[in-house]
Amino acid sequence: MVAPSLDEFRTAAEQYCALFTREEPIEARDIWTFRDLLLRLIFHITAVESHPHGTDHDDDQPGMEGYYRAVKKLEALPFNLYRVVFDPHDFEEKDEPVTGSLSDDLADIYGDLAGSVALAQAGHVDDACFYWALLYRSHWARHAVSALAAIEIYRTDRCESTE
Template sequence: MQSQEVEAFRVLATAYCDFIDSSRSFDEEESFKKLLRIISQLYTNALDLPEVEVEEEHLPDVDFPLPEVDIKHHNVYTEIFDPYHAETPVNGCLDDDIMGIYSDLKKGLLLYEQGHGIEAVWEWKFGLEEHWGEHATSAIRALHSIKFI
């Protein structure tokens, strides 16, 4: 599946995964700034991905190793999952957010590279709505706090 929106997202997803693959340790202001910028762009661009239909049981299996990341002393933060319901705050982990985003994006990238463009777009869009989007918004809030508060 080719469109300007899909190509723009694919380029950002590739840049994100390459950045995570090459940056094992995050503790400098510049690495947090770059992470905040790219996650924000990913989230924004994902909102423009087209709607596609795929039968989940027919998605090809994609296996890949996950890199390890070290956030140092900024890893654990406090959050509330649903701002519209009174909940007790819980701890979130920035490394879990980073890897949750990475895993979903990488799976889509590998599907795309294997010629499964519609399945890749579905994976990215479904992940935005059901998994990596939540990690992205949590990471954006945590990274914003690191950078500005």
């Protein structure tokens, strides 16, 4: 089996962010690219978590303006809203399913990855790993898993090909 790799995580993070910064619009078929990148990011995150972490440089995230631009770029995806149970492990609470937003998930992940991609590209890999791991555990893990579940159910229910 292939072991999780920091280089592979970094490559996937760069490719993910490039979808939002490229000139070409995001198209409906890019949903499969997002699916593949989310799978890679989730698989390789343990390499990020085990890498030494630094805090010498701040993570400069895109902010709300960058978030809104990212959401706007996602308009062509084949669906946006889906149902989700907020905490699948809380059997005491009788949660009703809530509405999830694929564009919110994917844009939030972009926001959490982008600043650290810039740090890593500037040679501050330890600092990038600190922010990638922190933001994964505190924020984008839920977005990634929810988005991936919604995309995969969409694919299997419609017998869609990822090509």
